Amino acid sequence: MSDGGRLGVTKARTIAKACRAVLLTADPREKTMAARAAARAWRSGRIAHDFDAVMPDRPLRPEKPELLPPNRMPKRGRAGSERARIAMLHALAHIEYVAIDLAFDCAGRFGAAMPRDFVDDWIGVGADEAMHFALLDRRLRAMGSFYGAHPAHDGLWETAEKTRDDLTARLALVPMALEARGLDVTPPTVARFEAAGDSASARILTRIYNDEIRHVAAGTRWFESWCEAAGRIPAETWQRLIAQHFRGVVKPPFNDSARHAAGLTLDYYGTLAATAGAGHTH
Ligand SMILES: [Fe+2]
């Protein structure tokens, strides 16, 4: 496979080919470096705002980690134990690994129909995700593990496949649902790491959390500008897309202050909170 890796990025003359090269890089460290190289090339103006390559429907994946359906993932061990913390960091590293692909796919697949600063935003997100992955992988190594040492759950890419022809659905599901969910669950996770005396991991998660607020904000901003151009009401449109496509959970507790900082106001998800409250209790 000659299109991928840092070499593929170096050879690319257009943003589409650079994005494609990142998606066709399986090796985690090589992908991280390819992503950063693509971001540098884009920012320096070395590659053109041209879309002369298609994005692969499935990015390449390394041999390790083994990908399992979510219900076959092993138990994480006693909360706060080192084993459980490593399992959690490994799961988060996998999310960041896939997030690199999600960002470059968004730029390369949908950028042609969008203004230049749309590409700026998603390439910036992709560079952040590469940094997040690198920080988590380094932390895992400091703890005697590494990305690939455990199975990871397959299924994150499903959301990309379902929304490969529809930018509004992609934005509704990825930054505005999956990444927004990350904002809800990260502060309690940071608290658990702190309680276990693992402030090195807690610091990394806090850094990621602050970046993710910006990712949700970028998604919401582009979603709203699309809705405005199409004469649609953003909150209603988002709720319809979530009902249609989303198999994950949009349920409380919500991190209202982080969501609001990202522009994801209560009119988007407030009714979902009410419905969830009236429904199941587990
Ligand atoms: Fe991230």
Ligand SMILES: [Fe+2]
């Ligand atoms: Fe993100």
